[in-house]
Amino acid sequence: MGIKRYHYARDVEEALSLLLAYEGRGALLAGGVDLARGVASEVEGLIDITTAGLDGISAADGALRIGATTTLEGIRNSREARGYLEGFLVEVLGHVATLPLRWMATLGGAVVSAHPWADIPTALIALGAEVAWRNEEREERASVEELYHRPFRAIFRRAVLTEVRLPAWSGAFAFEKVSRNAGDIALINCACGLGVEGGKIAWARVAVGATPYRAVRLATVEELLVGEAPTAELWAEAGRAAQREARVSDDMRASGEWRRAVIPVIVRRALERAGNAVMGDER
Numbered sequence: 590m591g592i593k594r595y596h597y598a599r600d601v602e603e604a605l606s607l608l609l610a611y612e613g614r615g616a617l618l619a620g621g622v623d624l625a626r627g628v629a630s631e632v633e634g635l636i637d638i639t640t641a642g643l644d645g646i647s648a649a650d651g652a653l654r655i656g657a658t659t660t661l662e663g664i665r666n667s668r669e670a671r672g673y674l675e676g677f678l679v680e681v682l683g684h685v686a687t688l689p690l691r692w693m694a695t696l697g698g699a700v701v702s703a704h705p706w707a708d709i710p711t712a713l714i715a716l717g718a719e720v721a722w723r724n725e726e727r728e729e730r731a732s733v734e735e736l737y738h739r740p741f742r743a744i745f746r747r748a749v750l751t752e753v754r755l756p757a758w759s760g761a762f763a764f765e766k767v768s769r770n771a772g773d774i775a776l777i778n779c780a781c782g783l784g785v786e787g788g789k790i791a792w793a794r795v796a797v798g799a800t801p802y803r804a805v806r807l808a809t810v811e812e813l814l815v816g817e818a819p820t821a822e823l824w825a826e827a828g829r830a831a832q833r834e835a836r837v838s839d840d841m842r843a844s845g846e847w848r849r850a851v852i853p854v855i856v857r858r859a860l861e862r863a864g865n866a867v868m869g870d871e872r
């Protein structure tokens with residue numbers, strides 16, 4: 590690697606000014622889990638942001654704010670994350686890589702690296718998570734879903750992601766991942782959330798990822814669920830609708846045909862688990 594200098598940024602301002610000064614030849618480094626796999630040949634300076642005061646978690650009124658450099662295992666071990674949606678986030682992060690890597694990898698790094706096969710974007714999109722970042726002009730915000738429709742790799746060549754915000758939900762979420770073994774990358778994943786009022790589904794969120802494309806919400810499936818009574822038949826019907834709507838393809842890990850066959854199963858399972866949890870709360 591052509592790295593000549595390594596900086597420890599004392600705060601966001603310093604991280605940003607160093608990044609801008611390098612004019613494309615510098616890179617922010619958080620956990621380094623992703624960056625260690627290879628840095629672009631033009632990068633001369635690494636800017637370590639783990640000393641920039643961007644870690645920490647706070648909870649208020651059922652919502653969570655997580656600093657960008659908070660490690661995945663740091664989140665999993667926090668009282669705030671354990672209390673969020675009955676531990677949904679803790680469960681999702683438990684599916685990511687292996688314990689030693691989770692102690693290094695940060696939530697901000699996961700948002701920016703945005704691998705299509707990753708689990709975290711799928712969960713964040715289902716949750717309606719919002720991110721905040723600082724560029725040379727101002728602080729900006731967007732939902733993770735919206736961010737991925739923007740040229741986000743170019744944005745983060747000149748910006749520091751500072752925080753991830755998870756909204757409060759009155760309902761339950763469940764996550765499903767299929768991989769070759771517990772520490773491996775997803776062959777397919779999905780995250781589903783439901784709220785029930787008066788015995789009918791009031792809102793639904795269904796996101797499928799690693800198809801092998803980055804996660805997207807399935808609008809027709811969400812529409813199909815809202816207003817219906819939560820039943821086993823409905824979960825199966827939603828699974829079939831997900832199979833019709835999701836865009837799948839082959840990659841080195843699995844065929845599109847296999848993914849299409851598995852989608853109805855994982856969507857049905859996630860909805861069933863979320864439905865059981867939310868009906869338990871209703872009762």
Ligand SMILES: Cc1cc2nc3c(=O)[nH]c(=O)nc-3n(C[C@H](O)[C@H](O)[C@H](O)COP(=O)(O)OP(=O)(O)OC[C@H]3O[C@@H](n4cnc5c(N)ncnc54)[C@H](O)[C@@H]3O)c2cc1C
Binds near residue numbers: 690
């Ligand atoms: C072996 C392996 C297995 C994995 N398995 C899974 C898995 O099962 N599920 C899953 O969801 N993910 C998985 N991942 C992805 C993993 O979650 C991410 O690689 C990790 O979270 C990146 O975080 P980091 O802090 O190490 O980022 P870094 O490696 O430090 O940075 C990654 C990129 O993000 C940029 N960046 C980091 N922080 C910021 C910031 N605050 N602002 C702007 N830019 C920033 C860096 O410049 C770099 O471009 C795996 C990765 C590896 C290497």
